[in-house]
Amino acid sequence: MDINRRLGLVSLALAAVLCLAAIPAFVSSPSNVRNIVLSPTFWPYVLSGLLALTGVILVFTRYTEAGETADGAADSAEPVPGAGLRLAGIAAVMILTVLLLPRLGMVWTSMLAFAASAFLYRTRHPVTALVCAVLVPLGLYAFFAHVAGVAIPQGQFVRLP
Template identity: 30%
Template sequence: MPPLQKHRLHWRRALFGVTTMAAAAAFAAVIVPWGVVAPRSVEHLVLSPAFLPYVLSGLVGLFAAVHAVVSLRSPELADVAREDDAHPRWLSRLCILSILLCCYWVLPETVGMLASAIAVTGGLLWLGGERRWPVFLGIALLLPAAIYLFFVTVAQVPLPTGELFG
């Protein structure tokens, strides 16, 4: 591996360690006191609801610090073998994917799970490069409908029908 790339890798790993350490400290200092309701007095420290979160954040910080130090000294097998093969338009694809995934969260209450599933499956097929219309329509329409029917009738899961159709 070229020395410059090796140098970058080591720093990247160290950065991960330092970031994780800072996140653990922030978690222990802000999130735990804010998010854990502890009784005013507890019989034993271990019985406090905040005990384990504090211990765990401390340990995360400790291991992250050790990782930062060790990273600058010795290699990791995974990093040596890692290759970067991101899609040239990965950012726009990420945006489209995020919107499609959000549809699964936002749409079912309004248009129902089946319509949402058809829309998202169609979107993902298109994003994946499927341009054969018979295949596209067959998979985007029939498969979600079949799986929906299985869940609703066989598994008796009351999937949302949506305000529009329900």
């Protein structure tokens, strides 16, 4: 199945979910709305309709638009060994960053995130990466906390001046 058809089907499914479930459940509309066009649900319904329309057109349009080449598509689809594992790894780094920010503080969490992502990217300069993992978050902390006056989360363990 070509990419346009898949996108079209996903768009149609998303439009159906919005119209049948998400908008009725998660968009509140007061009962005294004078006209449908002023209702808070009007705009989301219009956009869902446009999404469905785009989906239908995508389903019936072949992937032959201007400038596309078979070579380009092949290049982007070329598999790279270990890509899936590394993608899972970077996702884990991001999730852990959000979870650890309030506990470890932004500086320590960022140091760990820097080092972990450099390791995931298989850097050829591990020592430089470790030095940067320490210096970059410290430099950013100095700017945002002391120049911009932002209350950077300090965490529950080690606090910075």
